[in-house]
Amino acid sequence: MKAMETFVTPTPSRVNYLNATYGLKSWLLTKDHKRIALLYLGSISFFFLIGGLYAMAIRIELLTPQADLLQSTTYNKVFTQHGIIMVFFFLIPSIPATLGNFLVPMMIGAKDLAFPRINLLSWYIYMLGGIVTIYALLAGGIDTGWTFYTPFSTSFSNSYVVAAGLGIFISGFSSILTGLNFIVTIHTMRAPGMTWFRMPLFIWSHYATSLVMILGTPVIAITILLLAFERLAHIGIFDPAAGGDPVLFQHLFWFYSHPAVYIMVLPGMGVVSELIANFSRKNIFGYSFVAFSSLAIAVFGFLVWGHHLFVASQSVYAGMIFSFLSFAVAIPSAIKVFNWTATLYKGSISYDTPMLYALGFIGLFTVGGMTGLFLAALAVDVHVSDTYFIVAHFHYIMVGGTLLAYLGGLHYWWPKISGRMYPEGWGRFSALVVFVGFNLTFLPQFVLGYMGMPRRYHVYPPEFQVLHVLSSAGASILGIGLLIPLLYLIWSMRYGKIAASNPWNLPGLEWQTSSPPPTENFELTPVVTWEAYEFAPAEEIQVVGKFRDTSVEEV
Amino acid sequence: MPVRRKESRNKLAESYTIGHENEEHGHPALQHHFENMEQQREASTLGMWVFLVTEIMFFGGMFLAYTLYRSKYPEAFASASNHLDLKLGAINTVVLILSSFTMAMAVYSTQIGKRRNQIISLVLTLLLGITFLGIKAVEYHQKYVDHLIPGRLIPLRPFDASGVHLLPGAAKQNVEMFYWIYFAMTGMHAVHMIIGIGLISVILFLSWRGRYGPEYHNPVEVSGLYWHFVDIVWIFLFPLLYLLGRHLEH
Numbered sequence: 001m002k003a004m005e006t007f008v009t010p011t012p013s014r015v016n017y018l019n020a021t022y023g024l025k026s027w028l029l030t031k032d033h034k035r036i037a038l039l040y041l042g043s044i045s046f047f048f049l050i051g052g053l054y055a056m057a058i059r060i061e062l063l064t065p066q067a068d069l070l071q072s073t074t075y076n077k078v079f080t081q082h083g084i085i086m087v088f089f090f091l092i093p094s095i096p097a098t099l100g101n102f103l104v105p106m107m108i109g110a111k112d113l114a115f116p117r118i119n120l121l122s123w124y125i126y127m128l129g130g131i132v133t134i135y136a137l138l139a140g141g142i143d144t145g146w147t148f149y150t151p152f153s154t155s156f157s158n159s160y161v162v163a164a165g166l167g168i169f170i171s172g173f174s175s176i177l178t179g180l181n182f183i184v185t186i187h188t189m190r191a192p193g194m195t196w197f198r199m200p201l202f203i204w205s206h207y208a209t210s211l212v213m214i215l216g217t218p219v220i221a222i223t224i225l226l227l228a229f230e231r232l233a234h235i236g237i238f239d240p241a242a243g244g245d246p247v248l249f250q251h252l253f254w255f256y257s258h259p260a261v262y263i264m265v266l267p268g269m270g271v272v273s274e275l276i277a278n279f280s281r282k283n284i285f286g287y288s289f290v291a292f293s294s295l296a297i298a299v300f301g302f303l304v305w306g307h308h309l310f311v312a313s314q315s316v317y318a319g320m321i322f323s324f325l326s327f328a329v330a331i332p333s334a335i336k337v338f339n340w341t342a343t344l345y346k347g348s349i350s351y352d353t354p355m356l357y358a359l360g361f362i363g364l365f366t367v368g369g370m371t372g373l374f375l376a377a378l379a380v381d382v383h384v385s386d387t388y389f390i391v392a393h394f395h396y397i398m399v400g401g402t403l404l405a406y407l408g409g410l411h412y413w414w415p416k417i418s419g420r421m422y423p424e425g426w427g428r429f430s431a432l433v434v435f436v437g438f439n440l441t442f443l444p445q446f447v448l449g450y451m452g453m454p455r456r457y458h459v460y461p462p463e464f465q466v467l468h469v470l471s472s473a474g475a476s477i478l479g480i481g482l483l484i485p486l487l488y489l490i491w492s493m494r495y496g497k498i499a500a501s502n503p504w505n506l507p508g509l510e511w512q513t514s515s516p517p518p519t520e521n522f523e524l525t526p527v528v529t530w531e532a533y534e535f536a537p538a539e540e541i542q543v544v545g546k547f548r549d550t551s552v553e554e555v
Numbered sequence: 556m557p558v559r560r561k562e563s564r565n566k567l568a569e570s571y572t573i574g575h576e577n578e579e580h581g582h583p584a585l586q587h588h589f590e591n592m593e594q595q596r597e598a599s600t601l602g603m604w605v606f607l608v609t610e611i612m613f614f615g616g617m618f619l620a621y622t623l624y625r626s627k628y629p630e631a632f633a634s635a636s637n638h639l640d641l642k643l644g645a646i647n648t649v650v651l652i653l654s655s656f657t658m659a660m661a662v663y664s665t666q667i668g669k670r671r672n673q674i675i676s677l678v679l680t681l682l683l684g685i686t687f688l689g690i691k692a693v694e695y696h697q698k699y700v701d702h703l704i705p706g707r708l709i710p711l712r713p714f715d716a717s718g719v720h721l722l723p724g725a726a727k728q729n730v731e732m733f734y735w736i737y738f739a740m741t742g743m744h745a746v747h748m749i750i751g752i753g754l755i756s757v758i759l760f761l762s763w764r765g766r767y768g769p770e771y772h773n774p775v776e777v778s779g780l781y782w783h784f785v786d787i788v789w790i791f792l793f794p795l796l797y798l799l800g801r802h803l804e805h
Contacts, residue, residue, distance in 0.1 A: 112588035114598040180605045188598040189589075214605055218613035226616070226739065235706025235714075235735045237620050243728045248623060252616055525590065 016419065016516040031116035032519055037102035038417070039123050040093060045486070047089035047130060052479065054082035059441075059472040065462045075458040076143035077159065083146030088168050089130055091402055092260060095267035096213075097126070097178055099409045100206050102417060104182055106510040106517065107200050109191025109526040114184040115177075122177040129171025136163035145456065147257070150238040150249040154230045162231055165224045172217045172224075175263070179213030182206050191509070193528035200508055200532045201277075201290050205270025208294035212259045212266070212301060220256035223249065250312055254305035262301040264398055266294055268361065268405030269336055275358035275408055276340045278506050280347025283533040286339045293332035300329045307376055311385045319378055326376035333369050337362060352504075353427030357408025360435045364400025368393060371446065386456075389449025392442045400438055407434070407485060414489065415503045419516040420496030426488045433481030440474025507534050584771045596773045603777040607784045610747075614788055617740050621795060624732055630722040631729030633800030638703070638719045639737070640694055644797040647690050648789065654683035655786045658755075662779045665772040670765070673775075677759040680782065684752045691745055698734070705735040722803055737796055744792060747785045754778045 017034045027035060057078050061069045070078060101119065105112055113119050136142055142164040144153040153161050186207050190199070227249070230236035238249040277284040284290055306314060306322030314322075340362055349355070371393040374380045384390065414422050444467040449455075453464050460468070502511040507530060513522050582592055589595040625632045661676035698704060702715035714734070716727040758778050761767065767775050 110588065114588075115602060116586075116588065176609050180602060180609070183605050184598050184602045187601055188594055214609045215612055218609045219616050222613050222616035222743075226620070229708075229739070233706040233708045235708065235731065237624065237732060237735065243624075243628070243726065243732055245623070245627075248620060252619070520588075 015518060016514065017519045018419070018516050020519045029120070031112070031120055033101050033105055033113045033116065033119055034417075034517065034519075034521075036119050036123055037098050037100075040097040040101060040126070043123075043127060043130065044090050044093055044098065047085055050134075051082055051085035051090055052482070054078050054085065055475065056479065058082060059475040061458050062460075062468045063465075063472050065460050065465055067459050070458060072458065073143060076145075076456070077141035079456060080142050080145050081137055084133065084142070084164060084168070086398075087146055087260070087264075088171055089126075089133065091264040091398055092175055093126060093178070094264070094402060094406050095271060095409065096182070096206060096209055096263070097122075097174075099271065099406070099413060100182065100209075100267060101178070103413065103510055104185055104203060104206055105189065106416075106513070106521050107203055107508060108186065108189060108194050109509050109522065109528060110185060110189035111520045111522070111525075113181045114189055115181050118177050119181055122174040122181070125177070126171050126174035129167045129169075129174065131167075132170060133164055133167030136160040136167060139163065147253060148224070148227060148249075149253075150227065150230070150246045151240060154227060154236060154239055155241070162228045165228050169221055169224045169228075172221045175213050176217045179210035179217070182210040183214065186210075191526050191528055194509075197288065197291070198528055198531055199291075201273035201284060201287070201294070202267075202270040204291040205266045205273070205294045208298040209263055209266040209270075211295075211298045212263050215302065216256040216259040216263070219252060220260075223252040223256070247309065247312055247314065250309055251305070254308040255302070258305040258308060259298075259301040261394070261397065262297055264402045265365070266297060268365075268402045269294065269297075271405040271409035271412075272340065272358045272361045273336075274508075275354050275412060276343050276362075277533040278412075278504060278508070279352060279355035279358070280344050280349050281535055282343055282347040283531070283535070284339065285342035285345075286335075287532065289335050290339050293335040296332035297329065300325065300332065304329055304376075307381070310378060310381045323376055323378045323381075327373065330369060330373055330376075333365075337366055337369075351428070353422070353424060353431050354408045354412035356428060356431040356435075357404045357411065360431065361401060361404045361408065364396050364404065364435075364438065368396030368400055371396065384449055386454055387449035388445040388453045388455055391455050392445035392449060395442045395445070400442070404434070404438075407431075410489070411485075412504075413510070414492070415499030416510055416515050416517065418493050418496070419499055420492045420494075421499050421503065422485075422492045422496060423488050426484060430481050430484035430488075433477060433484065435481075437474050437477030437479070437481045441471050441478050442474070444468075444470045444474075508532070582771060584766075592771070599773045599777050600780075603780045607780065610784060610788075614740070614743070617736065617743065618791075618795075621736050621740070624729070624736065625795075625799070628726070628729040628732070629800065630803070631725035631727075632733045633803040634719055634722045634725045635716075635730040635733035635737075636796060636798075636800050637803075638701075639797050640697060641797055641801075643690050643694050644793055647687050648793050650683050650687045650690070651786045651789050654680050654687070655783050657683065658779045658782045662772070662776050665762070665767050665775045666769060668769045670762070670768075673762055673767070674759065677755060677762060681752060681755050681759065684748055684755070684782075688745060688748055688752075691741065698738075703734050705731045705738065708738070740792055740796070744785065744788050747788070751778075751782050751785050754781060 017032055027039065030036060030039075057070065058075075061067070061075060061078075067075070101113070137160075139160050142157075142159045142161055144157050144159070144161060148161070148165065186199075186203060226237065230238055236242050237244040238246050240246060273284060273290055304322060304326045306318055307326045310319050310323075371389070375384065375390065375393060410417075411422055411427055414420070448464055448467045448471075451464070453460055499515045501514050503515070504511065509526060509528065510517075512526065585592055585595060589598065657676045657679040661673055661680060664670075664672035664676055699709070699712075701718045702712065703718070704712065705714050707713070714731050716730045719730055721727070721730070755778060758767075758775055762775070
């Protein structure tokens with residue numbers, strides 16, 4: 001048997017996916033999942049910047065109780081466009097389309113995703129959707145709120161609802177194709193020895209995310225299509241004037257848009273599972289529980305949409321069931337939080353930038369999740385419905401959760417992606433700035449909401465001003481905290497320290513090839529003989545030294 | 556006590572094997588990122604199944620709207636349904652089932668390597684698909700003549716339900732809603748038929764060039780899956796739109 005094997009150490013090759021071919025065409029027509037991930041990285045950063053500018057406008061307007069910077073109609077458009085850009089063009093593709101695209105094949109030892117051409121197509125579809133949406137913004141904007149509630153959106157709004165809807169409809173297909181590609185890749189392309197329970201938890205969470213993508217996105221597609229026809233041709237099933245039911249729209253919309261929250265946060269949970277285990281240098285506590293809790297979240301996520309309709313003439317009994325099911329989602333989420341915490345216990349923790357983001361994620365996600373329970377409780381929800389309490393809650397999940405995990409993951413895999421290290425000092429500094437800025441922005445909003453400040457208003461009673469000013473101050477700190485990584489990551493692409501193949505010294509497959517990897521990821525197909533997060537005994541010995549002999553004897 | 560193995564820092568170093576060289580380089584249709592034809596076939600088949608799941612969810616939104624309003628306005632829906640052309644709908648159902656049969660024959664002929672039968676079956680499938688769309692167009696035209704196109708889809712020709720025999724309790728407004736659901740669902744189905752016809756035309760062209768045979772037939776199979784799916788959607792649409800509630804009239 002020994003004679004059959006040959007041991008080849010993959011040497012850091014000079015030819016990698018970044019310099020294999022040159023020119024604009026080689027990027028725009030690439031079928032390499034790693035290059036497509038970078039195309040996505042560039043484009044979602046662009047959309048994040050636009051969404052951020054809208055957020056700035058909102059926060060500046062809210063500094064004073066009167067309408068000074070923006071008038072009502074403009075303000076309506078600004079918060080709508082902030083929501084649409086951030087949700088559909090940043091948060092939903094953020095982790096799956098960049099980190100997921102880059103890492104899913106590498107982590108399971110495949111050369112590429114199952115359908116490379118469809119992968120490229122998904123980026124073009126995303127860009128087309130983005131361009132159509134930007135056209136809607138430039139032509140005159142849209143003022144319905146990102147939720148497009150009927151009959152306002154179909155009969156009364158005088159803005160570019162159809163164009164914005166079309167943009168979202170188109171970009172939805174990119175998300176469907178990404179999900180489809182991940183599912184097929186994970187099922188059929190795993191390297192020899194990469195069994196389901198040896199897969200990194202990042203892969204499990206992306207599998208669960210993909211399920212939500214393929215089951216939910218088509219529903220929003222048909223809903224928006226019906227909405228567009230209703231608006232254009234004045235026929236309809238949502239318009240009460242035509243015997244339709246606007247609540248049907250809300251049901252269909254939230255059937256996608258609630259699970260969409262899990263499209264945003266599940267990949268983040270996958271990233272955090274990686275970070276926590278690897279920066280504690282310990283196997284994750286309860287691997288299979290963390291893996292299955294991802295699937296459980298995906299399944300439960302489809303059963304709770306009705307908690308968005310507690311005050312929308314839904315039957316009281318339906319409300320009670322949806323309330324109960326919404327509480328149930330807390331179980332798999334809590335399993336994750338507890339298991340991450342238990343993983344930290346007696347780990348050898350290093351506080352590198354990615355780990356700071358991961359720890360921040362756990363704290364902020366817990367706050368976001370706990371306040372979610374307030375909202376799942378029927379009576380409390382009636383009180384705080386459509387207030388800043390909700391705004392704060394979902395920003396804790398989407399920004400405190402997804403964005404932090406995204407940044408953590410980006411730093412963690414940056415050496416693999418770019419072949420260069422980011423500056424660690426700046427990284428830690430900006431992670432702290434982001435954390436402080438984020439909390440200063442959104443913590444006051446919980447209080448505001450509880451005191452009765454409604455969302456989507458730009459004028460408010462003067463007694464709310466202090467909290468609004470605090471929030472705006474926090475937003476500017478958060479903005480700076482996000483600008484710093486943008487600058488130093490771009491800087492590091494040219495001037496950063498050259499990264500080793502495995503700078504963190506970890507067992508994951510993606511670290512066993514050169515940085516940046518060759519186009520085909522691995523020089524030879526890897527054969528996996530170890531579990532995920534199995535750290536080399538050489539290091540464990542230092543921790544558990546005296547147990548070493550026993551374990552060797554057992555072999 | 557967990558069993559620990561001795562390991563080197565670079566785990567892959569010990570796991571690369573020579574076995575890699577045994578992989579099939581043979582078939583020209585094997586894409587570079589797959590290990591062998593079997594893996595490629597599995598991936599494309601699973602990909603199509605997953606895609607069909609998304610299609611079910613896509614149509615699902617419309618089926619939900621149909622179910623809701625059918626139960627809310629049974630009389631109006633029955634009146635409108637009675638006005639549809641049952642004969643043409645039934646003929647179209649037979650046409651589609653036949654086309655599914657010819658498609659299955661095309662896949663089978665490819666697998667056993669009978670190229671003549673393969674091409675004949677694909678041509679027949681194509682013709683039956685076009686026949687379906689032709690009959691559908693005749694039906695749509697009838698609705699146009701009867702002023703039954705809902706809303707302002709056709710400018711200057713507003714919906715007018717006066718030609719429809721209304722059952723007691725049926726509101727014209729809801730008859731219009733039925734026609735909107737009818738056009739949305741059958742229209743979306745027709746779009747899928749057109750895509751399917753495009754797909755089969757490509758498959759036919761490549762079959763004629765001799766691309767597919769017993770060793771490589773998954774594109775034919777996968778297109779077949781899509782075609783059968785589109786047929787099955789119709790198998791649900793036909794009774795829901797044409798048949799349900801007919802007894803209320805008589």
